[in-house]
Amino acid sequence: MAASEQKQLEFKVPNLEGVEKPIKNVIFRVSRFDPDRDREPYYRDYEVPVYRFTTVLDGLLYIKYNLDPTLAVRYSCRMGVCGSCAMIVNGRERLACKTNVLSLNSNIVTVRPINNLPLIRDLVTDLRPFFEKHKKVMPYIIRDDIEAHQDREFLQSPAELNEYMMLTDCIKCGLCYSACPTTATDALFLGPQALAQAYRYTIDSRDAGAALRFDVVDDPHGVWRCHFAGACSAACPKGVDPAFAIQQLKKLLLYKRNAMKSRKPAPESEKVREGTSVEEVLKSMPKEWPSPPAPK
């Protein structure tokens, strides 16, 4: 025992204090709105017990489960990767599920929906305009030979990957869209998220679609309506840094327009992989529909 006692000292035992007992109660001041009944959003207060790891989302769910089931919130993964729970918490754009209540250092937590997008209900906004803009910038690899083979990859070095890697982390939460000053008045502005994705795909060494994407972003409501306010990057919960990407995109437009247009996309790997294609499988598939199981 003594020996193992010794060994134990090599590890710090995680400190999970404050998980079981509430540390304090906090007032959640939540914006409520029902388009059928209300003309303007209004705030309602709820008292929520807070534990050490209680997040704003946990608090909202506590309200929903115990105090007021009519609160409408959008959430899913509760671990900061799905992008559902974008809100403005104490004046700042945040993911509710990634915001620890205690870290706000405040006894009042004000929660309201993100800006610049239509408001459906309480904390739920309509992100369709936002997704449409994402679609507009053609967020996919553009080249002729994507489906030419399915047994080999396009080569890309780790360095080439690094060029755009940080931009791939965008979870489409809309926080940057809410923070950006231009989106606050320009309904047609593509927005930081879409522009960052336009750059991400344009700079991807496998892509040859620069010309098409340039046409989209080089528009009166495109990339030039960004004034490097940086609010997008400051708001982004995933370190995507749209402000960086957008300035780089401007640079491409100003100085490398033609070079990018005629850039050769990354070549395919020479080595061919083994495998079966769907066509082969479907060919060998018996055509008649299987009958219901005959249990034994």
Next chain:
Amino acid sequence: MVRESTLMWIQYITGLGILVLGALHFASLTFLVQGGYPNALSYANVVYDRYEDPLWAAALEAFLALLSYHVFNGFRVLLLELNQGSGWTKAVNVTMALAAIAAFLYGTRTILVFHLGGAI
């Protein structure tokens, strides 16, 4: 249609030009003038030393040209962000272009009247 990036490229370049010519303009009103600023705006100073000097006039004219473009393109940007819709966009574009030209012509009259010998 002119590309937005071309318009903005000109915006930057005119901006740089304005910075240089603006510094000159500023200097011409202060330390380049005998007696400094209190003296700079007298009719004699303004007309004989600057407007009638072809070099000064050319610099001022260039300054004006750059500014006309830059400022009204700047206003255009601002207005396009304020409101949208195809009618609005067209109205802003046309108005700002006309305003830039008007400002340029009006300013030009001031600068060149001395060289055109009262033709205006």
Next chain:
Amino acid sequence: MSAPASSGSKFPRNMRGVLGGWARVSHANFERWLYLMHRLTGLVVGLYLIAHLAETSDIVPAYLSGDENIWNNLMQSLYTPEAHAGLLIIAAFAVYHGLNGVRLFLAASGVGVGRPIRPEWPYAPVSLRSFQRSLGWLFIAVTLILTAYAFYELFVVTHFV
């Protein structure tokens, strides 16, 4: 505002407008202040330009009629501390706007906004901690210095001596 949201959503648009959007200062990052000031200064100096064109055009009738006083009277009436205070603000704004414009030009040329990184928790965006930010502070400092000089010319040598 009558602009259509691009998808024609039937829900309230909830856009923040000029005051809540452009001029939103709660929790604003530094670049956002710079942006706001750039807008403001550009607008003010631009409007001044129009006024300035009108003002200077008085030299034309003065010249054509040969009556220098048309001009000199105007200049005299503008030789007041109030007018000079206005000019000082215009000068400060113009300097700030010009320098910040250079900064924006550099940003759009990809200068000083950082290199792509592997994002690491806690995320700190490169573009907000690179040379551009230092440049912002530097230009503010230069603006202050040049404004001080303008103050000297507009007030010290005119009204104080």
Next chain:
Amino acid sequence: MGSGIAGLRAALEVARVGKGKLRLAVVSKVQVMRSHSVAAEGGSAAVLYPEKGDSFDLHAYDTVKGGDFLGDQDAVEMFVRLAPYEIMMLERWGLPWNRLEDGRVAQRPFGGHSYPRATFARDRTGFYEMQTLYDNLLRYENVDLFEEHFMTKILIDDGTFRGFYVLDMKTQDHKLFRGKAGIVATGGVGRLYGFSTYSLTVTGDGIAAAYMAGLPIKDLEFIQFHPTGLVPTGILVTEGVRGEGGVLRNRLGERFMERYAPKFKDLASRDVVSRAIIREIMEGRGFKGPNGLDYVLLDFSPIGRERITERLPMMIELGKEFAGIDPRDEPLPVRPAAHYTHGGIHVDKYGRVPGVKGLWAAGEAACVSIHGANRLGANATMECAVYGMLTGAQAAEYAMSVDDPPGVPQAVLEEEATRISRLGEGTESPYQIRQDLWKIMDAYVYVFRDEQGLSTAVKQIKELKERAKKIRVTDRAKYYNEDLFRALETVNMVTLAEIVATGALARKESRGGHYRTDYPKRDDVNWMKHTLAYYTPDGPMLTYIPVTVTRWQPEERKY
């Protein structure tokens, strides 16, 4: 139906094949990119480097062995051969895989795999797969995305698929999606458990709808518990951590997996590791955790700081934000958490739902039975992609070859409309029912199960079922009435929990993820068969069908 990896992959295939000829609707109860699949972290398994020692046989064997020989081996063999092309297609569509220096795709070791074949992109593989599929779907104009639409019923008539009954969550409009071909890809049932790695929206609605439509549900008692759910939230700490070299330690600092799996150690299959952890805890070598969540430690130090930052960046984020711990400095507290649903809608090896022409199921909602009784890490996302493609290709071909279907009888639609409008007139809070259900499932239907616990569970779930009939919907609003949908989900959850518990109670053996302390041995004579559960008003009726064995006879599993 569904916009996880499976649903999107299917949609992409249909869009691609049916360009100009087919119209396609992607329906999902969340916005597309909010689907649970974005949470998948570790990797996707495929044989990419046979020249370096990997092979299809090895992958297939690992899978079959991992699944404790309950997997249908013909399907497994087909699956492993389809996988590499799928990875390559994802790459060609723009997925940012981690790379080798020569520009080819990199792989890493994963639990239960005897070759490092988990193809990965940092520790957000599922997220990038979703992103790639979603983005590529935007290429096609013949796709309509119906986001935040909740499917409540699968419409089947005369052995043929007719459509889906759907509620628009934004406006509460009732919509009928008529179609020639339908694919159900609505994901697993993981939120039956409180301590779970799943998104809060994974409530198995598609499986429940199929069950209510009279279709058999296969093997639902097999739930995977991931060894390393982060205490106290249950958020997943990816197996990639152990793949990169991380080790599990108990209170004495021992690397206890050496005892349980001398060869694979920490990378044994998940059921083995989960049981080992619980055993350590039960024998007093775990740490006392909050709210009864006792735990062991996952030690990152063998990986090295630099590599953690490079390959497991999200772990740092999750550790810091949800447990206050930076895994680069300190080990993370972990314990097994509900993580995967092996069972699902019964389909054949091509993803077709037997007896219902024009209906397919794919992904976690379906049970092809590739994973058998225990899925290997990195096989799930791969299965979703492969079967998404396979079902999508078939559905497109099928839809182009058949005539327009007849309409759906009005009576059926009215019946469903009434059911929904009736719902919620009662007094029981859906959230209370949920929380009670979680308590039951976490206590009795967890890693170790026994007769007594399971019968208690079945009994208590039946009570919940009664309560669920009197469920209450407080919110009366028309727009975005979240309360209503949570209630619908709760009803489904209780239904599904009953299948899980009943199936587990009946299966008197231990196999893969299902471990009975009172029957600790695998019983190939009596239980080498799949469970099928059919709906009856009094609870599931169980029957069994045989397992397909081609090349690998059952043998004892050693790791």
